[in-house]
Amino acid sequence: MSDDEDAEDDRTTACELDGLEAVLATLAYLLTRSQEHERRTARAGVTAARSDVYLLRALAEGAGASRVSDLADRLMVKPSHVTRQIDRLQGQQLVERSQDALDRRARQVAITADGRELLDRLKQANIAGLASALDGVPEPDVTATVSVLRHLIDRYVHRVRTTMLSEDDPLPHRADGADGAASAKARLNTAVHDGG
Numbered sequence: 001m002s003d004d005e006d007a008e009d010d011r012t013t014a015c016e017l018d019g020l021e022a023v024l025a026t027l028a029y030l031l032t033r034s035q036e037h038e039r040r041t042a043r044a045g046v047t048a049a050r051s052d053v054y055l056l057r058a059l060a061e062g063a064g065a066s067r068v069s070d071l072a073d074r075l076m077v078k079p080s081h082v083t084r085q086i087d088r089l090q091g092q093q094l095v096e097r098s099q100d101a102l103d104r105r106a107r108q109v110a111i112t113a114d115g116r117e118l119l120d121r122l123k124q125a126n127i128a129g130l131a132s133a134l135d136g137v138p139e140p141d142v143t144a145t146v147s148v149l150r151h152l153i154d155r156y157v158h159r160v161r162t163t164m165l166s167e168d169d170p171l172p173h174r175a176d177g178a179d180g181a182a183s184a185k186a187r188l189n190t191a192v193h194d195g196g
Contacts, residue, residue, distance in 0.1 A: 044125035046118050048094070053122065055085050056094060056115050065098060065108035076160065094118060 012020075030036065037050050048056065058074050059066060068086065072079040086109055089095040094115035100106035111119075134142060 040125050040129065041122060043128075044118075044121040046122050048089070048092070048118065052085055052089055052094075053119070055082065055089065056111055056119055059095065059109065059111040060116060060119055065110040067100065067106055067108060069106075071109065076164065089115070 041047065054075060055071065058071055068079050068082050072082045075082065086095055086097070090097060094112055095109050096112055097107045097109055100108050
């Protein structure tokens with residue numbers, strides 16, 4: 001086989017991209033349905049809202065406490081949105097605030113042991129659902145899928161962040177008040193990294 005033929009085999013065709021887009025759209029729909037979220041969280045004994053779970057995951061993945069502005073940047077939402085979430089989560093004793101050692105005006109936020117335990121219960125429920133859905137799928141196929149989706153997420157997040165930085169109003173707003181880019185990124189990131 002020639003180098004040109006090898007290169008052709010490695011290129012993604014428009015038909016394959018169309019199929020991937022359809023699969024991802026369907027997967028996003030299935031994973032983000034309110035009833036499905038409620039079912040999964042009920043199995044895990046979790047009452048936190050989806051957006052609160054994403055914030056907890058961001059805190060758990062970080063190294064120690066985080067500033068609100070850093071969390072907002074990571075989740076691609078406005079700091080005021082994160083502040084409201086932190087208020088709710090602190091009321092449930094899932095996060096705690098402390099003063100920033102470097103800037104006395106700023107506050108740091110950290111996940112509590114209860115918050116980590118909640119995430120672990122939810123992750124175990126998600127893994128059980130994935131194990132059932134992937135029954136019979138060869139392990140190398142799952143590994144390859146995870147690799148491709150992580151690559152896709154990295155590229156997509158980079159593109160979203162680049163677009164946000166180049167716009168005057170960096171956060172697109174939906175009529176319902178939610179931040180579209182953040183919820184899409186967080187759903188995709190959570191689905192791939194944690195089997196959501």
